[in-house]
Amino acid sequence: MWEMVNNRRILFGENRIDEIPGILQWYGLKKVFFATGNSNPALRERIGNALEAAGITYFVYNRIKGEPDLHVINNGRDLFLAEDCDCTLAVGGGSVIDAAKAINMMATNGGLAEEYQMSGRAVTTLPPFFIAVPTTAGTGAEATKVSVVKNNYNGLKKSMYHTTMIADVTILDPLVTVGMPKRLTAATGMDALSHAIESYVSLNATPISEMNGLQSIRLIKRSLEKACAHPEDVKARADMLLGSYFGGCAISAGIGIAHIMAQPIGAMYDIPHGDACSIFLPLAMEFNLDNATKKYADIAEALGVAVHGAADRDNAMRAIEEVKRIRTSIGAPDSLKSYLAGQVADLDFMVETVKKTTGHITCNPRKVDEQVYRQIFELAL
Template sequence: MEQYEVFRSPQVTVYGRNAFSCVGRETALRGKKALIVSDKIMASLGYVEKCIEYLQLENVQSEVYTGVNSEPTDQYVEDSLSLLKDTKCDVIISLGGGSCIDTAKAIAVLGTNGGYIGDYMGGAKRVSISPIPHIAIPTTAGTGSEVTDATVITNTKNNEKMMIKQPQFMPAVAIVDPLLSLSSPKKVTAATGIDALSHAVEAYLSKKAHPMTDVFALSAIRLIVTNIKKAYEYPEDVAVREAMSIGSMYGGMSFSNASVCLVHGMSRPIGAIFHVPHGESNAMLLPAILEYSKESCKERLATIGRIFSKEAENMKVEEAADFAVEQIKNLCLDLKIPNLKDWGIEKDKFESAITKMASDALKSGSPSNNPRVPSQEEIENLYRICYDYQFSDAKVSTQVC
C-alpha cells in the first residue's frame, strides 16, 4: 500500500523588508476592486492608507472594513461579507493580526459558496467553488495564519470557537513584511511570539507530522527561541523582527500541514468564553501540557531541548526533554506571561465552564493529534492545573491527569 503526505502553502509568498509594496502588483493580477479587511489600530498607524496608495498605483479600486476589534466572530464575517457583496469587490486583502486574516479567509469562501461559516466546520459542508482571491498581510509575528488553510471563528450564539479547515481557506498570496511588526507593543510581541513557538512545537510533536513539516517546524523553533527575547527587549531591531516573521511563517506552514494538538484544542474555548487573546492562552497552557505529554514524545522533546542550548547536546533523552520544558517555562517568565488566575479570570466562573471547555476542546479534533491523547476528565484536570500554574516551579505529575 502506498503512503504519501501532502504539503500545502499559498500560491505566492512574498517576504522581506518592504514586501508590503508588492500588494498593488499582486492584487492587480487577481482583481480590479479590493476589500481591505483590517482594524482601527492598523488604520490609525497609517497602514490601511498606505495599502490604498499601493493599490492606486496599479489602478486597483478599494473599499475598507475596519470592524475587526477582537478575536474573529461570525458577526464580523457577516458584516464584512455584506460589504463585499454590496461593493462588488473581486479580491480581498487582509491587513493585521490573525483576527483580520481569519475573517478574510471566511468571507473569501462564503463570497462564492454561500451559507453560514459554521456550516463548514468539521467538513459538514465542503467548499465546492473556488474562493475569492485573498492576499494576507500579517502585522504581527505569531499566528502564521497567512500560510494556513484553517480559520477560527467564534459562534456568538454559543461561545464556541469553530476551527474550520479545508484547502480552499488558504490565502492565494502571503505578503510577510517584518517592518509592519515594528509597531507591535511588547505584550503583543510576547504573546504572538509564544503563539508561533506553540505552532512549531505542536506541529513537530503531532501524530500527523511528516518529514516536510519537521523541516519547517524545527527551523521555526530555532528562529523563534534565538530571537523572541531580543524582539521583546529591543523592538526596533529590524533583523530580529525579520527572523521572528520568518519563524512565524515557518511555524504556520508546519502546523497547517501537520495540525496542532492539545494546547490549541484547550486554548480556543478559553478565548471563546473568557476572551483571552489566542496567543496568550496558548502560552498559559503550553508548559503544563508538554509536561503532561512528555512520556509519549521524549525523543522529539529532547530534540527541541537541544535547540535551546549547546549544553543540552550531551544530555540523555530524559534530561534533554525536561530541559526543553524548563526553557519554555523560563521564556514565559521572561516574557511576563500570566497564568489564567493572574489574567483576571474568577475561579468560580472558570470552574463552572470547565466541562463545556473540555467538551469543546475534544470536539475540535486537535487533542487527538497529541502524542498522549487525553480523556474528557484529563482535560478538565489540566484546566484546573493551568488555572494557577506557576512557570517558576510548577511540574505536572503524569499521575495527576
C-alpha cells in the first residue's frame, strides 16, 4: 500500500519563468509573497518587473540565509499576513523553497513552526497557491511536500510536511541555473544522485519512485560532469534540473543511511548538505551492498557500467566505483576531514546526534544500529 503526491503542473524549458504572471492572473491572484535569495538580483528584478507589468504587486522576502530555521519561518508567515499576500512564489535553492513551503502552509494554518515540527500539530487548511522555481539542481525541494527546518532550540534539523504543502506549479527553467558555480553544481548534483540511489534501494520503494529514481540516475550520469566542466552548457543544465526533479519525486519513498548521517552532521559542522551526501553516499552503498544487490546492479545499468551477463554483485560493485569516479571527476568531497578544521571528531557526540534524528531510517535496506553509525563515521574521517 502506498501513495504519492505530485505538483499539479510542471513547466519545463528555457524562459518559462516569463509565464509566472500569466499563471497568477489566471487564478485571480493579486499580491505575491516573493521568497528569494540575494545571489541573483537581476533575476529578481526581471520577475518583479514582469509581475508589475501584469498588474500584480509583490512583497520580497529575502531573509532566508542558509538553511531555514524556525525564526525565518515564523517571521515570514507574520509578514505574509501583514502584507496581505494571497499566494507564494519561491525562486531559489532548496532552502528558499523549503522555507516558502512552510511559510505558505502557516499563512492559513496559524500557530508556530515549532508546533508542526516538534509537537505534531496537524495541517487542517489548504495553503495558498504556491509556485516553486528552483535555481539550483539538487535538492528536489520543488517536487516534495517536505520542508527541512533547523530547530533553534535544540540545533537539530527536522522536517515538517503535509500533502498540501507541495508546490502547485513548478517551473524548471535551465537558464536560471546556468550561473551556478562549479562547486555548488557538484555538491547539489551529488545530493540529487543520493536521492535517486537511496530511494531506489529503499524498502518503501514503489513502481513510480523506482521509475523516477532510475531516470534521475541516467540524466545525472549523462550530464553532471558536463555541467561542472562547461557551466554554460544549457543542455547539461537542463538534464541536471530534470534529474534533480525526478530525484525529488523519488524521495517520497524514503531516504537511507547517507542522508540520515549527512543531515545532523551537516548541521553540527556546518557542511553544505550536498557535500555531506557526497561523503556518505558510497559508504552507504558499500554498507547496503549485500542487502540490495539486485537493485545496485540495476543502478549500474542506469549508470552505463553494468556488464551484460556478469553477476549482480559484480555489477553492484561497478555502480559504487562509478559513483566514486564521478565524485572525484567533479571535485566533490570524499572525507569529513577538511570540515573539522583541525578539531578532533567527537564520535560519541556525532553518534548521539544521529540517533536523535533516526525516526525515518526504517526504510534503509540493511538494519542500522549505533555501531554502524560509528563505523561509517570512522570511514568518513
